Amino acid sequence: DAGITQSPRHKVTETGTPVTLRCHQTENHRYMYWYRQDPGHGLRLIHYSYGVKDTDKGEVSDGYSVSRSKTEDFLLTLESATSSQTSVYFCAIGDGNNQPQHFGDGTRLSIL
């Protein structure tokens, strides 16, 4: 299995609080992704990174920011969480060249 770890795996927090999710990889892959998965919507890209300090927005980036200060870590931050951001968040890694993405085990985030 690809070495990809998400933390935390579960989190419950209140509206208006900041939340940071971490994705850590040991594969030295160039590309890292954050998706959210909701019933009826499938996987939707929030942000992705194509290198250290290089990031780009996905289709549902509003309310989220990311940072990648080193190859192995990609952080997703919700500056002020809202109930609409309750979801399952998946991190994925890839090395491009049309190789498949490998997904972390997901973070289940509930915002009350």
Next chain:
Amino acid sequence: GQNIDQPTEMTATEGAIVQINCTYQTSGFNGLFWYQQHAGEAPTFLSYNVLDGLEEKGRFSSFLSRSKGYSYLLLKELQMKDSASYLCAVRASSGTYKYIFGTGTRLKVLA
């Protein structure tokens, strides 16, 4: 706009063959992936198509027609463990490695 369509749910019987379709309308096309996702778990890679035709991998095959914007995943000799969601994903742009996912097809295999 970019759009990928898959049936929401399908049901099939153990030992049978099932075909899960995926149609896409995207600004470009640079490859299509199929993933399997069991409930509560992460998606895992099944197959990849970039040229027209059939790719076979054991009990799983995937077909692509770029002119029709169409792919299917064929599962043979269905087993109970094949009950899962199947996700179709397209890489639309040649300039980035971003992917658009369909909403997934939930397959139930009955004994």
